[in-house]
Amino acid sequence: MTSENKGTAQLTAAMVLSGTLGIFVVESGASAFNVVFFRVLFGALALGAYAFARGYFRDHGLTPKKLGLAALGGAFIVFNWVFLFKAYEATSISLATVVYHTQPFLLVLMSALIFRERLTRHQLMWLATAFAGLVLVSGVRPGDLGSLAGIGLALLAALLYGLSTLVTKRITGVRPHLIALVQVLVGIPLLLPFADFGAMSGTGAGWGWLVGLGVIHTGLMYVLMYAAYAKLPTAKIAVLAFTYPAVAMVADWAVYGHHIGLVQALGVPLIVLASLKVNRVKSPRTVASSPAPLPAPAPAAPTAR
Helix, strand or coil: CCHHHHHHHHHHHHHHHHHCHHHHHHHHCCCHHHHHHHHHHHHHHHHHHHHHHCCCCCCCCCCHHHHHHHHHHHHHHHHHHHHHHHHHHHCCHHHHHHHHCCHHHHHHHHHHHHHCCCCCHHHHHHHHHHHHHHHHHHCCCCCCHHHHHHHHHHHHHHHHHHHHHHHHCCCCCCCHHHHHHHHHHHHHHHHHHHCCHHHHCCCCCHHHHHHHHHHHHHHHHHHHHHHHHCCCCHHHHHHHCCHHHHHHHHHHHHHHCCCCCHHHHHHHHHHHHHHHHHHCCCCCCCCCCCCECCCCCCCCCEEEC
């Protein structure tokens, strides 16, 4: 098996795991804050054990400035997860996941606002296409407050994820596994005031789903992603990343019977096509074409997520 084929298999496996994340969240039966708290707790244990076993703590390259940036990115990441999981509750895994996958467009817009990058005509065209797709995918009437709230939460989660990407891109010379470890570690004290441990007394089998979120969706998934990123071109990563929302929609339908309607389905290819085109735009500082930080599920393209 060639290096690229191995990377393709690894990233596909990681994206399939990402697509099942919503099932683990819902089946745990815990609140969004509790889910994220235990995800970062068990995830930190898994990533820490892996980094230690691989000897990554030697010559780690971390400095106070890089630690600060990683911690700031981690703050954005953990609250991005909270809002995404709340979006699952307010709408459905399928709809929240598709809306959340508008991250590349938000990255382009934030890059333009923060770095004063000029938006090209083609970028504006694909951003407009993505917006049209988002309108179709939402498929809700103004009076449907529950779905509208879910869409808003998913967009807020995508915005926070984009902010984490902008921060994480400034960290160089550090293994992404260690950046991810710092990001989940910082989530523990951040989320501690919001966690309701009393509500966990009757969790029972839900603990298995929470451990899975940490070990499988934060430990194993990121190890697979980072291994694949080193073997694949960005364009292929962007294409394979769409395995995630596809699996999420199939899983949501198979387990909960949720599915998007015909009009909503028309918006999905618009978002997919626009995201692929935006990711192919070359720019000296464009973040949408580089790896993304510690994903809440997974980005359209990689960085040190």
